[in-house]
Amino acid sequence: ETGVTQTPRHLVMGMTNKKSLKCEQHLGHNAMYWYKQSAKKPLELMFVYSLEERVENNSVPSRFSPECPNSSHLFLHLHTLQPEDSALYLCASSQDFGVNSPLHFGNGTRLTVT
Amino acid sequence: EDKVVQSPLSLVVHEGDTVTLNCSYEVTNFRSLLWYKQEKKAPTFLFMLTSSGIEKKSGRLSSILDKKELFSILNITATQTGDSAIYLCAVCPAGTALIFGKGTTLSVSS
Numbered sequence: 001e002t003g004v005t006q007t008p009r010h011l012v013m014g015m016t017n018k019k020s021l022k023c024e025q026h027l028g029h030n031a032m033y034w035y036k037q038s039a040k041k042p043l044e045l046m047f048v049y050s051l052e053e054r055v056e057n058n059s060v061p062s063r064f065s066p067e068c069p070n071s072s073h074l075f076l077h078l079h080t081l082q083p084e085d086s087a088l089y090l091c092a093s094s095q096d097f098g099v100n101s102p103l104h105f106g107n108g109t110r111l112t113v114t
Numbered sequence: 115e116d117k118v119v120q121s122p123l124s125l126v127v128h129e130g131d132t133v134t135l136n137c138s139y140e141v142t143n144f145r146s147l148l149w150y151k152q153e154k155k156a157p158t159f160l161f162m163l164t165s166s167g168i169e170k171k172s173g174r175l176s177s178i179l180d181k182k183e184l185f186s187i188l189n190i191t192a193t194q195t196g197d198s199a200i201y202l203c204a205v206c207p208a209g210t211a212l213i214f215g216k217g218t219t220l221s222v223s224s
Contacts, residue, residue: 040216042214098209102159
């Protein structure tokens, strides 16, 4: 149990599907993140929310749409994805954003786009 | 452009060996450097370093930061098969999220 729970663990979707990834943190943290991890590449930051407001969006295509309804939950809505979007999507949280505060990661969702 | 470079990218050792993993960085407004271990899915936090020359230690793992030369090393002594993982280095600039390196994949054979 990492304190950050992601569902589903695995997801296979076609390019025309719409699906959502869910993340929940039980640590009382104020910041939540979505990262993409592809083989042989550094972890890529996608979105950051601090106190439920988006504070960073790293030029992510609009086919990825985040939602943060409260400080404990974070969603990533997916639609019309491409095969190159197949990757491990990691959610993380930290006590606060922009200060020396380690990230706590979930186990990730392994996404395959066919 | 901020960047974090880890070396080597992969490493194979025998149980009992000592390994040193490297992380160099170029970032503006450096605040801290962090090491993570990723075995199957979730990266788990190992160390956060903010000051030069002060070694952080946890069991067989230790790490130190050199802010003048802009690098950090992670040492693992008496390696075990359970140390096999990807080791991620990340740097925290002021006011923004962590920047990660590509990681070092360590394989420890029995």
